[in-house]
Amino acid sequence: MPGAGTDKTRNWVAEPAPVVILVESQLGENIGAAARAMANFGLSQLRLVKPQQGWPNDRARVMASGADRILEQAELFDTLADAIADCNYVVAATARSHDQAKPVIGADEAARLAAPRIAAGERVALVFGRERNGLENDEVGLADAILTLPVNPAFASLNLAQAIVIAGYEWYKLQIGGALPFATPDKSPPAPKEQLIAFFNDLENELERIEYFRPHEKRGTMTVNMRNIFTRMQPTQQDIRTLHGIVMALVEGRKGPARGGLLDGPEAEMLRNLLAQHGKADIVRSDSPVRGLARLLRRNPTDAERALWTAVTSDRRFATLGFKRQTPIGPHVADMVSFPLRLVVDVTPDSEDAKASEARRQKLAWMRERDYRIVEVRAHDIARDVGAVVDTILAAAEAG
Numbered sequence: 001m002p003g004a005g006t007d008k009t010r011n012w013v014a015e016p017a018p019v020v021i022l023v024e025s026q027l028g029e030n031i032g033a034a035a036r037a038m039a040n041f042g043l044s045q046l047r048l049v050k051p052q053q054g055w056p057n058d059r060a061r062v063m064a065s066g067a068d069r070i071l072e073q074a075e076l077f078d079t080l081a082d083a084i085a086d087c088n089y090v091v092a093a094t095a096r097s098h099d100q101a102k103p104v105i106g107a108d109e110a111a112r113l114a115a116p117r118i119a120a121g122e123r124v125a126l127v128f129g130r131e132r133n134g135l136e137n138d139e140v141g142l143a144d145a146i147l148t149l150p151v152n153p154a155f156a157s158l159n160l161a162q163a164i165v166i167a168g169y170e171w172y173k174l175q176i177g178g179a180l181p182f183a184t185p186d187k188s189p190p191a192p193k194e195q196l197i198a199f200f201n202d203l204e205n206e207l208e209r210i211e212y213f214r215p216h217e218k219r220g221t222m223t224v225n226m227r228n229i230f231t232r233m234q235p236t237q238q239d240i241r242t243l244h245g246i247v248m249a250l251v252e253g254r255k256g257p258a259r260g261g262l263l264d265g266p267e268a269e270m271l272r273n274l275l276a277q278h279g280k281a282d283i284v285r286s287d288s289p290v291r292g293l294a295r296l297l298r299r300n301p302t303d304a305e306r307a308l309w310t311a312v313t314s315d316r317r318f319a320t321l322g323f324k325r326q327t328p329i330g331p332h333v334a335d336m337v338s339f340p341l342r343l344v345v346d347v348t349p350d351s352e353d354a355k356a357s358e359a360r361r362q363k364l365a366w367m368r369e370r371d372y373r374i375v376e377v378r379a380h381d382i383a384r385d386v387g388a389v390v391d392t393i394l395a396a397a398e399a400g
Helices: 028-040 058-064 068-072 107-119 160-175 193-209 216-232 237-252 256-261 265-278 290-299 303-314 354-369 379-384 386-399
Strands: 019-023 046-049 075-077 089-093 124-128 145-147 323-329 332-338 343-348 373-378
Touching (some): 019 028, 028 046, 028 058, 028 068, 058 068, 107 124, 107 160, 193 237, 216 303, 265 290, 265 303, 303 323, 303 332, 303 343, 303 386, 332 354, 343 354, 373 386, 379 386
Parallel strands (some): 019 046, 046 075, 089 124, 343 373
Antiparallel strands (some): 323 332, 332 343
């Protein structure tokens, strides 16, 4: 649709509706704005009683923003009595009571009263007064009912166009039964449970790979909460396909095999060897904090580290011991550490060259000098019997 809601490709339809009468309007701009409001809600007949800036008025045309047809067909009158002479039912819009014994109605009731009269061929008029002081008593006296609105009593005066918008809105809403002009297109059916469950499984598998579910004993609760987030959305099939694509893009990353910065077991082992050969502190920039390196190592665990950490977090005996994985201690990064116990667990790879072994020795010596106790475990021991390794760590923790 061209423009901001104005469709000039459609024919102008003028259905029977109330006549709008403006009495002695002071500004042409207000007449134009009133015409625009009328056009919004299907009011096409405008009558003007002695407009103060004369008629026609160029400023009114500018403010009408395309509602020129209403201005061109507007009728001029010298008095309100002349303007309503052919009307059967007249409603005067005012913010004051005028102390007259007339029915006082709101905009919705005015629309309900006008509709059957107009359908029967009668002419109904809505009369609006001057910008400064509204309608005079004698002008209100010509009306059958008073239209007023529930507004702030300390600031009850409305601009002409604002008042017409409210009255016109109630009229047009009644005519179309309150139907909105458009709705959200239903381009994809709701996702079946089978598709949802498959998405959940893939998402949880990837989160498991990066050890998101910590502590392990809360995995069930975390999974339920996460699934509830998506089920509350009532996603469509396309929604789930999009979400699944996002997850896969994050996992695989821009470089494909790098899988978004996550390495598999052998690649993580190669990363450890590279860091050991060159010295972990030399791998990062001299001005970079060591915690950045810790995040890299935590994000890329070796198979042995992953197996050990899963076993430790699954063992309730460790729940209160405060162990953390790949955490900085000064310039070094510990594979596992409990600061309350000052206990470090160091996982030694199955193969390590002399330079890497010396770097490891220096790291552990630095920690021992600062009263950290060290439990050294080998990767092949974890693979052979991770339970025994866990018991060894627990015994060291209890001995402290």
